[in-house]
Amino acid sequence: MSVAFRTIAASREWPIAADKVATAFDVAVRTRMVTRAGKRDRRPTLAELETIIDYCRSSRKLTIPIDELVLFAIFPVRRMEEITGLHWDDLDDEHRQILLRDAKDPVRPVSFWAHLPDEALTRIQRQSHVDKCIFPYQSKSIGGQFGGINKVLEIKDLRFHDLRHEAVSYWFERGFPIQWVAQITGHRSWSTLQRYTHLYEFGEVDKSARWRCWPANRASQCHDSHIQALKKPLRD
Template identity: 45%
Template sequence: VGRTKAQVLKAIKNYDISNMPCSSIKSKDIVEFLQSLTAKPQTVGNYASHLAAIFAIARPMWGYRLDEQEIKDAVNVARRMGIISRSAQRDRRPTLDELDRLIRHFIERRKKVPQAMPMHKVIAFALFSTRRQEEITRIRWKDFQREQKRVLVRDMKHPGEKIGNHTWVDLPDQALQIIGSMPKSKAEIFPYSTDAISANFTRACKLLDIDDLRFHDLRHEGISRLFEMGWNIPHVAAVSGHRSWISLKRYTHIRETGDKYAGWHGLQLVIDTK
């Protein structure tokens, strides 16, 4: 279970609906619960989404008598009433200057504290591989095929399934170089926790006065970069892991402008610094 989903499910335990018998929970109860949340429609939508995932597997997997149709009906009603809505798509992309500052910051910290996480490598790998934060921490050395330039991403995020959704993805040359600079000290290539990565990134952005940049924006930047280089949707999907090309259509308006990271000195710094 991802960190955000775990937080949402833990929060739901504080509401009356969590004490109701499973078989008695109806769409009306779910709608009332969603209405009681003092949050933006996008945030309430996240609650509904995570709750729906539980309804989908509770009966077939654990034998709990939760009716999946009730949550579906509740979501339809909540959407029509404006209680929930989809999260707005983010278009925030880091500038080269922002990335340079982040890379230098973490390299300097690594020099002062050698045991510190090599965040400069994690950031660069996220960008060039287009991998999500939780996927990066699950990649294992045994799942890395250097000659084939690919890696197996275990339990890749997917709307319909996550557990067991292991997917082979292609690795751009820059991502291969970064992996090549990592020590084989543990089973995972990046043996770090998602909480630590998130905390380090957020703290650094605040310290460096980098506004409204999230770690996930690095994936958006990496995918945008591939389209700017002239890659087609199937080629990009082989890297990003998207099963549905519809999700990548938001990038098709991007004009081919070449690779702004060609000759980027920050990459060499990442590779050369432990």
């Protein structure tokens, strides 16, 4: 919080006494007037994901293809706002990369190229090219429909953002090293990346290898192509 106040004071030239703010915040923490946000480690199971996807594919009431968004989100580790902000013009099919514009950052929004796993690129190629955005939907609408589906299916305490935790953990469970996972996620430090890592399996385990939501031959083809793509440098 003190960093935020110092940044505001410097950028907007506001007369904020950062030392007094820091002291007040320290008192508030010690007296438990405020507390740090609890770390969240909720990950969806494959059974939960299948239930959600089956419901979406059979429902005629949904106005957004939540099943496509779920299948996309659990592999490239993108926030909802980043997914809805992806542009066709920023897609590099040949090198399996996409430009993330104004992505969330502790200091200021940043733009960078991120690798697209095969599974994510497959989802993108399935979308209709009807808008400059690949997924032309509103973030609030996605969150609302996702929450409504979970309520109907009685899936407890699952948020769309939890798919991000699932995605990071999935790549580590596949045996990918930190520097390669970071090329997919865009994280610059292990401490930040670690927040989204909650491993259930150890070693090279691909729990979706025989998942019926993906083609049967996907697992046998993906690993080598991931490795080769991640060895290539990202665009500037």
